[in-house]
Amino acid sequence: MIKRQTMPLQDKDKRKHNFSEVAQGFSLQQIKIEASRCLNCKNPLCVNACPVNINIPKFIKEIINDEYEKAYCTIYQENIMPGVCGRVCPQEKQCESACVLGIKQDSVSIGALERFLGDYSLENDIFNKEKIIDNNIKVAIIGSGPAGLSAAASLRRLGYSVDIYEALHDFGGVLRYGIPEFRLPKSIVDEEINRLKRLKIKFHKNAIIGKTLTINQLLNEYNYKSIFLATGAGLPKSLNIKGENLNGVYYANEFLTRVNLMKAYKFPNSPTPIKVGETVCVVGGGNVAMDAARVAKRLGAKEVFVLYRRDMDALPARREEINHAIEEDIDFRLCLNPVELIGENYRLKEVKAEIMKLGEKDSSGRKRPIPTKTYKSFKVDSCIIAIGQNPNPILKRTTNNLKVDSYDRIIVEDCQTSIPGVFAGGDIVTGAATVIQAMGAGKRAAESIDKFIKTT
Ligand SMILES: Cc1cc2nc3c(=O)[nH]c(=O)nc-3n(C[C@H](O)[C@H](O)[C@H](O)COP(=O)(O)OP(=O)(O)OC[C@H]3O[C@@H](n4cnc5c(N)ncnc54)[C@H](O)[C@@H]3O)c2cc1C
Structure with a gap:
């Protein structure tokens, strides 16, 4: 039996005096050992337990074959932020909780493998260069947290011209302003967002929708065909x-x-x-x-x-x-x-x-x-x-006919709000949840937006 590898940590007496990352990541040797523990199940339950359905056995097999670039691309197809998610996802409640190995031993450390590939791709500037065929149809995303970023990437891949409007002076939502440096270095957030800029997604900062511009203006004056609201739950x-x-x-x-x-x-x-x-x-x-x-x-x-x-x-x-x-x-x-x-x-x-x-x-x-x-x-x-x-009530207060529940969470059906063409997802819909759930919501919303635009 090969034991689950242990994540090396920064010394506990040192780390409480600095903001450097606590979890140091697996060495290449640990990665190979950990990957070899995967049973390569015929019916891989881990895939369904991942909110964005990453093909986990496939990328693990690619690691075993030393095909790191391929392995990274396998993840990137479903998840644009492996460096972030490998660090902050509660894998023990998601993919790792469904790992069959976990029934008798410790599950495969899927999160650590994902983190390794995310970091490997950044260190080696591996970028999934996709061919995007522009359709010149404009979609606006409100909020640059995981839900907004994930929807933006999915829509851009479908050819849409995507603008992200963010209230703060920097992008990433909670990844930027909430999760501390010692758990999620800002350099990782920067690099993974830079990749989206390379896909030609346009980022607008200091734009508080509901104050700087309204949803009505975006739809009627700025000619966005659809809008995705991903403003999170930032009101304490x-x-x-x-x-x-x-x-x-x-x-x-x-x-x-x-x-x-x-x-x-x-x-x-x-x-x-x-x-x-x-x-x-x-x-x-x-x-x-x-x-x-x-x-x-x-x-x-x-x-x-x-x-x-x-x-x-x-x-x-x-x-x-x-x-x-x-x-x-x-x-x-x-x-x-x-x-x-x-x-x-x-x-x-x-x-x-x-x-x-x-x-x-x-x-x-x-x-x-x-x-x-x-x-x-x-x-x-x-x-x-x-x-x-709770969600901030600014959008509800400034947008006619936007239906919310008693906690100010936006009510959606198939990701669409009570206003046709206006979609929502992430914490603004579910209340405070997780990064990967927000990213899953962004992906699903992109599919619904595409369907909406193609059928109206
Ligand atoms: C301190 C902290 C630690 C966490 N740790 C973890 C963790 O370890 N693992 C995990 O999975 N989850 C964690 N979470 C939860 C996770 O971060 C959230 O579930 C996730 O970020 C939600 O994504 P989102 O895109 O819906 O919203 P957010 O990340 O909140 O992003 C929303 C963005 O919209 C912007 N915005 C708001 N209103 C407007 C407006 N009117 N106009 C324009 N922009 C606007 C905000 O400034 C923000 O940038 C943590 C949350 C917090 C607060």
């Missing part, structure tokens, strides 16, 4: 407790944007620092909370703790991220729910939290947290709230 949920407006209280999205997009992680080499103080509390238990906590540690906080209202087993973050956080001395204070943020002179000083006990399982399958009316307080310098995000 609030705790709705006293003291949330004190200095020293951040929402995770704002905090991570200041660190990533505004480059606070590069201080003093960038003039945009963010001060977290010595003790930082992060509220929430998902991936965003783990990112915020690990970033706060790297910004110099001596003590960082996660406050979560259930127990360790119920934490929704990826196990790998939780383990990395623990290794980096992030403390978990469990069964606690913040009820007040207490300040002095408008500055946060203390977090007061109610102790919760766990009851019967609720609809999420996790034990329900029940308030006990007993409290604990913690002295802190900063508090980062990471309890989820």
Whole structure:
């Protein structure tokens, strides 16, 4: 039995003081060993478990045959960002969870193989040079996150003239402003987006649709035949407790944007620092909370703790991220729910939290947290709230007849919204999900847009 290869990691005592990548990637030798573990199943369940249906056994076979360029192209056909997805996809819940080898041993490390090919293609400037026959029909994409980028690539391959409009001053959505450098280096995001520029997709920054231009204008004055809305779920949920407006209280999205997009992680080499103080509390238990906590540690906080209202087993973050956080001395204070943020002179000083006990399982399958009316307080310098995000309501407010649900998620049927010719996908439709789910939605939307344009 050949054992699953272990991902080499940056030393845990060093890495909590820097923003360099934690996971170092497999060596070529590890890649060959890992690829050789694939059973090459007749009915490869991993393919269906991948939201973009990458032909996984095919690219693994190509790796075994030393055909790395071919292997990369096999992935690129379905997924334009292997370097990104190899790093951030929750493979343990997707392709790897369906790997037949996983029944008796550890599944094949498909994500690490994908990452290797993504990096190999960037290092060797391998680019899937596709012949595109222009049809000169204009389509606009709103938002440059994974959903928008994936739809753009699929539409461009079909010959459409594609413009991406992005509200921020740089492209990539959460890949750019949310996921920290130590998990996803910005150079990988840059390179994979550059490839789309080489396909002649046009990128427009600082364009807030709903403010700079409206959907109506794009359809009627700019002559786009169709529009794809991929604006994500960037509006943070609030705790709705006293003291949330004190200095020293951040929402995770704002905090991570200041660190990533505004480059606070590069201080003093960038003039945009963010001060977290010595003790930082992060509220929430998902991936965003783990990112915020690990970033706060790297910004110099001596003590960082996660406050979560259930127990360790119920934490929704990826196990790998939780383990990395623990290794980096992030403390978990469990069964606690913040009820007040207490300040002095408008500055946060203390977090007061109610102790919760766990009851019967609720609809999420996790034990329900029940308030006990007993409290604990913690002295802190900063508090980062990471309890989820909703879609920003700007498009709903500025677009007549755009139907949304009670969480402001756009309602779609076959990717089409309530406005003919206007499509939507990614987090704006599903609520906060994953990179690869958003990319899958972008691909499906491109097919629906193509069908719509060809039949109207
Ligand atoms: C901190 C963090 C960490 C995460 N980690 C992971 C992970 O490890 N693995 C994983 O699979 N998923 C992760 N996710 C979730 C994943 O990133 C999202 O599900 C995914 O990015 C959604 O893609 P999207 O294209 O729908 O939206 P987004 O990535 O949010 O992109 C939307 C884009 O639209 C732009 N936009 C918004 N409104 C407008 C407008 N009116 N006009 C023009 N542009 C607009 C935004 O600026 C943004 O660039 C994480 C999320 C966060 C916040």
